[in-house]
């Protein structure tokens with residue numbers, strides 16, 4: 001009934017998103033127990049790796065140094081420990097996908113780290129939201145995660 005939402009947050013936007021999507025999931029679950037609860041799990045530079053044993057989702061903001069997102073190199077900064085954490089998961093098929101937070105002012109680099117993680121780990125890029133995400137984005141993303149979760153539970 002609980003889906004972990006693994007995230008990293010440097011300036012607090014994704015932390016706020018995680019808190020609000022968790023609150024929304026709790027009220028949805030109270031109305032209808034078939035709705036899953038989302039549990040935010042913040043990854044830090046010094047987090048020790050715990051192997052996930054149930055379906056989970058990942059939220060990553062984008063911080064890049066250099067590049068333009070099209071034809072020149074870009075370097076992920078500040079968020080690498082989430083990538084390392086995912087790298088250390090032995091069964092990544094449990095990951096339902098990657099969600100990105102970014103700022104559209106960055107044009108072609110908008111949410112690029114989430115897209116790069118999706119490619120690197122061969123996982124679906126599920127959704128993006130700007131900065132902390134608004135109520136509508138949070139509800140849409142929650143319903144998408146709930147659907148995916150219900151699908152996984154039909155199969156297994």
Ligand SMILES: Cc1cc2nc3c(=O)[nH]c(=O)nc-3n(C[C@H](O)[C@H](O)[C@H](O)COP(=O)(O)O)c2cc1C
Pocket residue numbers: 008009010011012013014015061062063064101102103104106109110111112130131132
């Ligand atoms: C130095 C810096 C670089 C950033 N680079 C990008 C970028 O390349 N693409 C993008 O979509 N957002 C970029 N952003 C915006 C952040 O990804 C966005 O504010 C995000 O919500 C931050 O999440 P956090 O507050 O949880 O760390 C950048 C922000 C900063 C401060």
